[in-house]
Amino acid sequence: MSFRDRGHGLYRIWAGPKDTLVILYRADTVEVIKERKTEFMRKMNEKGNNSLDEVMEELGSKRKLAFLDSLLVHHIRNPREFTESDIREEVDTFMFEGHDTTAAAIQFSLILIGLDNNVQVKIHEEMDAIFGDDMCRDITTDDLRQMRYLEQCIKEALRLYPSVPYIARENQQDFSIGEHVIPKGSTCVPMIYMLHRDPKVFPNPEVYDPNRFASDGPDVQSRHPYAYVPFSAGPRNCIGQKFALLEEKALLAAILRRYRIRCLIHRDQLVLDIAAILKPHSKIPMSFVIKERKNEIMKKMSKKGNNSLNEVMEELGSKRKLAFLDSLLVHHIRNPREFTENDIREEVDTFMFEGHDTTAGAIQFSLILIGLDDSVQAKIHKEMDGIFGDDMCRDITTDDLRQMRYLEQCIKEALRLYPSVPLIARQNEQDFSIGEHVIPKGSTCMVLFYMLHRDPKVFPNPEVYDPNRFASDGPDVQSRHPYAYVPFSAGPRNCIGQKFALLEEKALLAAILRRYRILCLIHRDQLELDIAAVLKPRSKIPMSFTKRF
Numbered sequence: 001m002s003f004r005d006r007g008h009g010l011y012r013i014w015a016g017p018k019d020t021l022v023i024l025y026r027a028d029t030v031e032v033i034k035e036r037k038t039e040f041m042r043k044m045n046e047k048g049n050n051s052l053d054e055v056m057e058e059l060g061s062k063r064k065l066a067f068l069d070s071l072l073v074h075h076i077r078n079p080r081e082f083t084e085s086d087i088r089e090e091v092d093t094f095m096f097e098g099h100d101t102t103a104a105a106i107q108f109s110l111i112l113i114g115l116d117n118n119v120q121v122k123i124h125e126e127m128d129a130i131f132g133d134d135m136c137r138d139i140t141t142d143d144l145r146q147m148r149y150l151e152q153c154i155k156e157a158l159r160l161y162p163s164v165p166y167i168a169r170e171n172q173q174d175f176s177i178g179e180h181v182i183p184k185g186s187t188c189v190p191m192i193y194m195l196h197r198d199p200k201v202f203p204n205p206e207v208y209d210p211n212r213f214a215s216d217g218p219d220v221q222s223r224h225p226y227a228y229v230p231f232s233a234g235p236r237n238c239i240g241q242k243f244a245l246l247e248e249k250a251l252l253a254a255i256l257r258r259y260r261i262r263c264l265i266h267r268d269q270l271v272l273d274i275a276a277i278l279k280p281h282s283k284i285p286m287s288f289v290i291k292e293r294k295n296e297i298m299k300k301m302s303k304k305g306n307n308s309l310n311e312v313m314e315e316l317g318s319k320r321k322l323a324f325l326d327s328l329l330v331h332h333i334r335n336p337r338e339f340t341e342n343d344i345r346e347e348v349d350t351f352m353f354e355g356h357d358t359t360a361g362a363i364q365f366s367l368i369l370i371g372l373d374d375s376v377q378a379k380i381h382k383e384m385d386g387i388f389g390d391d392m393c394r395d396i397t398t399d400d401l402r403q404m405r406y407l408e409q410c411i412k413e414a415l416r417l418y419p420s421v422p423l424i425a426r427q428n429e430q431d432f433s434i435g436e437h438v439i440p441k442g443s444t445c446m447v448l449f450y451m452l453h454r455d456p457k458v459f460p461n462p463e464v465y466d467p468n469r470f471a472s473d474g475p476d477v478q479s480r481h482p483y484a485y486v487p488f489s490a491g492p493r494n495c496i497g498q499k500f501a502l503l504e505e506k507a508l509l510a511a512i513l514r515r516y517r518i519l520c521l522i523h524r525d526q527l528e529l530d531i532a533a534v535l536k537p538r539s540k541i542p543m544s545f546t547k548r549f
Contacts, residue, residue, distance in 0.1 A: 031547065033068070033087055040072055067091075100277050101163035102244050105230075106251055107279070108161040109154050111270070112208045113256070114263030114286055119210060120256075122149050127257040135258050144249050150256070152210035154248050158230035160208060165193040165278040167232055192229055193274065201227045208267075255288075262287040287345065357534045358420035359501050362487075363508055364536070365418040366411050368527065369465045370513070371520030371543055376467060377513075379406050381548070384514040390549060392515050401506050407513070409467035411505050415487035417465060422450040422535045424489055449486060450531065458484045512545075519544040 071087045113120050126149045131137070171186045182188065197205040201223060202212065212219055231238035238244070255261070264285040271281040328344045370377050383406045388394070428443045439445065454462040458480060459469065469476055488495035495501070512518070521542040528538040 030088065033072075033084060033091070036068055037072055037075075037084075040069075040076065044076075102247050104161070104163040104277055104279055105154065105158055105244070105248050107284075109157040109248065109252055110255070110261060110286065111263050111280075111284055112157050112160070112267075113153060113252075114261040115267055116208060119153060119208070120260065123153065123256050124260075126150060127253065131257050139250055139253055143253070144246055147249050147253060148215065149210065150249055150252060151245070152213040154245065154252065155213040155228075155230075156208055156210045159196045159202065159212070159228060160206075161272075161278055162192045162196060162230040163277055164230075164232070165274050166191045169236070190229075192232075193278070196228065196230075198227070259288045285345075287341075359504050361418070361420040361534055361536055362411060362415055362501070362505050364541075366414040366505065366509055367512070367518060367543065368520050368537075368541055369414050369417070369524075370410060370509075371518040372524055373465060376410060376465070377517065380410065380513050381517075383407060384510065388514050392549060396507055396510055400510070401503055404506050404510060405472065406467065407506055407509060408502065409470040411502065411509065412470040412485075412487075413465060413467045416453045416459065416469070416485060417463075418529075418535055419449040419453060419487040420534055421487075421489070422531050423448045426493070450535070453485060453487075455484070515548060516545045517548055519546075 068087075068091065071082075071090055075082045075084065075087055113123065126147060130143050130146050166189050168187050168189050171182055171184050171188060173184050175182055196202065199205050211217060214220065226233050229237075231241035231244070264287055270284070273279050273281045325344075325348065328339075328347055332339050332341065332344055370380065383404060387400050387403050424447050426445050426447065428439055428441050428445060430441050432439055453459065456462050468474060471477065483490050486494075488498035488501070521544060527541070530536050530538050
């Protein structure tokens with residue numbers, strides 16, 4: 001699998017709908033604020049006059065008043081001046097403004113770790129000591145505290161590639177640097193990127209050396225507090241820096257406890273875009289996992305001796321069709337020059353990632369349509385409850401997905417109305433006739449799925465969202481022409497990942513709908529589309545998510 005420029009992708013993979021993710025979070029934010037405000041008001045009612053001061057004293061007696069509590073106190077005192085909407089904006093800023101900067105820190109950490117085997121070995125030793133061979137259990141706060149070496153690696157990555165490479169500050173008063181006076185009102189721009197490369201503070205500054213940040217190291221003890229400022233410094237520093245570091249450790253640990261990674265370029269090939277946020281100028285190819293599967297096949301071959309590839313193929317394929325990756329590896333082992341590991345990566349990339357935007361589009365339109373139809377949503381919730389009961393935590397299994405027949409109908413009907421790929425182009429291999437018209441060989445024909453799926457002869461009342469059109473025992477399904485419904489194209493050039501895509505869509509929608517009631521906050525006739533290579537709404541779609549239990 002190629003892990004290319006996934007700083008943002010690690011978050012984006014859930015949606016073209018990054019918006020959907022934000023909406024999900026925002027619904028929880030509103031609920032948290034509402035619950036906390038209700039608790040405040042209840043305590044105030046219990047205490048009578050001057051109760052706000054008493055509640056503040058009670059909440060702050062053993063600790064500093066929490067961020068949200070401080071905002072609520074200000075809101076209760078000045079509800080018109082500081083509204084609940086203002087509170088939400090402050091909480092959103094705290095939680096989400098670090099998204100791109102955190103993604104960049106993760107991205108550069110992966111690149112640097114993927115370039116240094118010695119560093120990666122030490123990280124794996126640390127991961128193994130914490131998790132053993134358990135690749136599944138959740139990461140706890142205590143686990144994160146133990147990841148000291150991983151934290152050093154992140155800090156060193158932030159030294160070399162600070163997410164925010166420079167900051168601007170306006171002088172509040174005149175000040176002097178040597179013989180020079182910088183007047184009040186001037187804008188100063190400290191270049192953090194260059195500050196972190198000062199050889200007096202960081203010897204051999206271009207070398208990636210996580211030991212610079214060992215807690216017991218002499219460099220850390222003697223270093224000026226403003227020599228290393230990836231989160232800025234002083235009263236205007238990043239208020240979310242501890243939270244960001246925990247996020248980065250958690251996500252990198254989730255990857256590195258399971259994978260060996262390799263960056264497929266040299267560091268001197270890394271070209272940067274230095275803007276508000278530092279990022280690579282182009283995609284960075286990285287290798288994950290494939291080596292392990294190849295090694296497994298080679299070990300089996302070495303045990304079997306001559307003609308072993310055929311025996312291994314027979315063993316791997318005896319009880320099942322030969323897996324996609326195994327087929328590629330067999331071809332590579334037979335013809336390593338003709339079909340390289342890089343070719344394997346490209347094929348796996350196509351299979352795994354090319355469907356990203358199309359799958360996200362299908363999920364997005366499914367959420368919109370389900371959020372507009374209470375009766376459809378009630379049936380989905382009934383199906384979810386039949387499968388999961390009130391267990392909101394257990395993982396979704398393959399058997400669960402098989403039982404989600406009505407949800408699958410809903411997805412298929414969403415893909416009928418809003419196919420992720422609304423049109424395709426095909427070049428004719430030979431002349432063919434449509435009625436009296438001859439379409440000559442070499443012509444390019446455009447097939448507009450968006451209109452094909454609205455043929456009233458095939459789909460009565462075609463603009464109506466009706467998942468029952470796809471009920472497996474329905475007469476429409478049995479009599480429908482196989483090319484009347486083609487959201488994944490059809491024939492020999494159809495989408496090879498359509499079953500995988502449908503499983504992804506069911507799994508993610510089930511994860512949402514087993515927990516939430518959703519409401520789309522616009523009417524369907526307000527939905528404007530961008531019809532391009534991938535169909536998508538022209539603007540953000542507001543949605544409300546409410547916990548069911």
